[in-house]
Amino acid sequence: MSEDKKIFSSIGVVIAVLAGIAILIGIVATGLIDGESSDRTAWQEKKVLDRIKPLGVVATTAEEAQKASPKLAEPAPVVASGPMSAEQVYNTACLACHSTGVAGAPKTGDVAAWAPRIAQGEDVLFEHATKGFKGMPPRGGSSQLSDDEVKAAVDFMLAKSQ
Numbered sequence: 001m002s003e004d005k006k007i008f009s010s011i012g013v014v015i016a017v018l019a020g021i022a023i024l025i026g027i028v029a030t031g032l033i034d035g036e037s038s039d040r041t042a043w044q045e046k047k048v049l050d051r052i053k054p055l056g057v058v059a060t061t062a063e064e065a066q067k068a069s070p071k072l073a074e075p076a077p078v079v080a081s082g083p084m085s086a087e088q089v090y091n092t093a094c095l096a097c098h099s100t101g102v103a104g105a106p107k108t109g110d111v112a113a114w115a116p117r118i119a120q121g122e123d124v125l126f127e128h129a130t131k132g133f134k135g136m137p138p139r140g141g142s143s144q145l146s147d148d149e150v151k152a153a154v155d156f157m158l159a160k161s162q
Contacts, residue, residue, distance in 0.1 A: 085152070089152060089156075097135075130147060
């Protein structure tokens with residue numbers, strides 16, 4: 001029986017020591033030992049205010065709206081540069097798909113892939129390029145291209161693929 005009492009008293013001592021350690025860790029974690037309070041420091045307060053500040057304001061008068069609106073930069077003037085060359089059109093509108101074969105697009109220079117398309121005739125290829133075909137958007141996704149620029153790009157790809 002005395003051994004049972006020793007075991008229980010040993011367990012009691014271990015539990016008391018662990019509880020003391022837990023209390024000590026809790027005190028250190030809250031900063032009571034260092035003399036700091038758990039209040040926010042000025043730096044922490046600034047960070048919190050930065051995170052919760054409003055993204056915008058509601059202006060109820062024209063004057064408030066004028067103050068709240070950002071100053072816009074002047075847009076750059078549009079300069080007409082003239083038509084692009086066939087290679088420029090290919091590099092800007094066609095290259096992304098026709099260099100990798102995306103969505104079944106025939107790779108530029110792949111004679112076997114282009115042969116059945118060339119057999120349909122240049123007019124059909126030009127129509128597909130201007131109006132779109134299967135996964136290809138009209139004008140290769142560059143709606144600002146003229147018909148002549150698109151035709152030049154088609155001719156450029158055909159010349160490299162025959």
